[in-house]
Amino acid sequence: xxxxxxxxxxxxxxxxxxxxxxxxxxxxxxxxxxxxxxxxxxxxxxxxxxxxxxxxxxxxxxxxxxxxxxxxxxxxxxxxxxxxxxxxxxxxxxxxxxxxxxxxxxxxxxxxxxxxxxxxxxxxxxxxxxxxxxxxxxxxxxxxxxxxxxxxxxxxxxxxxxxxxxxxxxxxxxxxxxxxxxxxxxxxxxxxxxxxxxxxxxxxxxxxxxxxxxxxxxxxxxxxxxxxxxxxxxxxxxxxxxxxxxxxxxxxxxxxxxxxxxxxxxxxxxxxxxxxxxxxxxxxxxxxxxxxxxxxxxxxxxxxxxxxxxxxxxxxxxxxxxxxxxxxxxxxxxxxxxxxxxxxxxxxxxxxxx
Ligand SMILES: [Zn+2]
Ligand SMILES: [Zn+2]
Numbered sequence: 291x292x293x294x295x296x297x298x299x300x301x302x303x304x305x306x307x308x309x310x311x312x313x314x315x316x317x318x319x320x321x322x323x324x325x326x327x328x329x330x331x332x333x334x335x336x337x338x339x340x341x342x343x344x345x346x347x348x349x350x351x352x353x354x355x356x357x358x359x360x361x362x363x364x365x366x367x368x369x370x371x372x373x374x375x376x377x378x379x380x381x382x383x384x385x386x387x388x389x390x391x392x393x394x395x396x397x398x399x400x401x402x403x404x405x406x407x408x409x410x411x412x413x414x415x416x417x418x419x420x421x422x423x424x425x426x427x428x429x430x431x432x433x434x435x436x437x438x439x440x441x442x443x444x445x446x447x448x449x450x451x452x453x454x455x456x457x458x459x460x461x462x463x464x465x466x467x468x469x470x471x472x473x474x475x476x477x478x479x480x481x482x483x484x485x486x487x488x489x490x491x492x493x494x495x496x497x498x499x500x501x502x503x504x505x506x507x508x509x510x511x512x513x514x515x516x517x518x519x520x521x522x523x524x525x526x527x528x529x530x531x532x533x534x535x536x537x538x539x540x541x542x543x544x545x546x547x548x549x550x551x552x553x554x555x556x557x558x559x560x561x562x563x564x565x566x567x568x569x570x571x572x573x574x575x576x577x578x579x580x581x582x583x584x585x586x587x588x589x590x591x592x593x594x595x596x597x598x599x600x601x602x603x604x605x606x607x608x609x610x611x612x613x614x615x616x617x618x619x620x621x622x623x624x625x626x627x628x629x630x631x632x633x634x635x636x637x638x639x640x641x642x643x644x
Contacts, residue, residue: 291521292520292525293518294324294325294518294519294536295322295323295325295516295517295519296324296325296327296517297325297511297517298326298327298356298372298402298486298540299327300326301331302330304328306494308492308493308494308495308504309493311328311338313508314326314328315351316344316345317507317512318351318508318509319342319347320347320512321508323516324351324352324525325351325353326352326353327354327355329374330358331359331360332379332384333379334357340529352536356374356376358372359381359384359390363385368419368422369421370403371387372401372404372488373400374537375399375533376398376399380397380399387423388425388427395428400540403421403433405420405436407421408420409439410443410446411446412445412448412451417442430540431486432486433487434470434473434485434637435469435487435634436487436490437462437514437515438491438492438506439466440462440463440464441461441506444460454505455505457629458506460629462633463633464634465637470637474596474598478598478599478619484639485545485637486517487517488515488517489511491506491508491511493507513550513551514550514551517547519540519545521536543572544570544639545571545572546558546571546639548637554588559585560585560586561584561586562641564579564643565578565579565581571638575643576644577617577644580613580614581643582613582614583611583613583641585609585611585638587624588608589608590607590608591625592604592606592625593623594622594624594625595612595621596620596622597616614643618643619640621637621638621639623636
């Protein structure tokens, strides 16, 4: 498998971000990303897709277009839907979440519930935008880790805000347990639900006591929570082909979420083998009496294997091998010590053994 790293949730000056499309692409290239998807609020901009090469370093990255859509007349403005790959502005369908999901797929896009579970920050409930209409169906997946959602909660008081603004590396910890529980609950109900993780970068300047600074610039966030995508072939040079490769991998769940600040997880793998067949994250595998699951990490970490949301094996090291005696939805996690805390590091999509 060929691994590429991208960020599928970010904002530019086309909505409420502070960087232009080009400035954001430069920051992403400096951070070493392979692709980004522009997802401005209720805005779709033509002419921004294609390869971008950083003028100084020569690093290339693929820029793709999407949208983050919500009903802006609804108060509070809940139900943010990330729609990567859509080919038109779907703002008109925003009022009805199910109609919006269906319209996004009809427009060639995928659909991820953005920051679906939030916790209050310093400014309390006024700034919470969770997903509330859980009766919807057919969406591609969930954004299980949104760096801004995590940061908002970690910096929920003045002392914590001051600490976080001086030590941004302290801020990001892990997806919320209730977020992972909701994901596991949907998986256990038999739904295929693809997990992604993103920056939701805006690069807003914060002013406090006359001092203005950007605590989370684009480049910093692009070095943090990202989605690693696994491709059967190297990423094509042709933009249409490359776009289709990333689309297919994300749709199938051949990807994992990681906070790259903790350590680079490049090379992390979660595979299964049974009945002469092999599977990677996102795949279905028929239960074959004895199926061997393998987590392999490029660095020592606390590895966990979960079945239907419950931990079935755990080990500190670089490899965990486990024989599955029964079918189930299996996924892997890795945690690592970083700047004084054990952090969530890697969250893979499941292998569906049925
Ligand atoms: Zn949002
Ligand atoms: Zn956003």
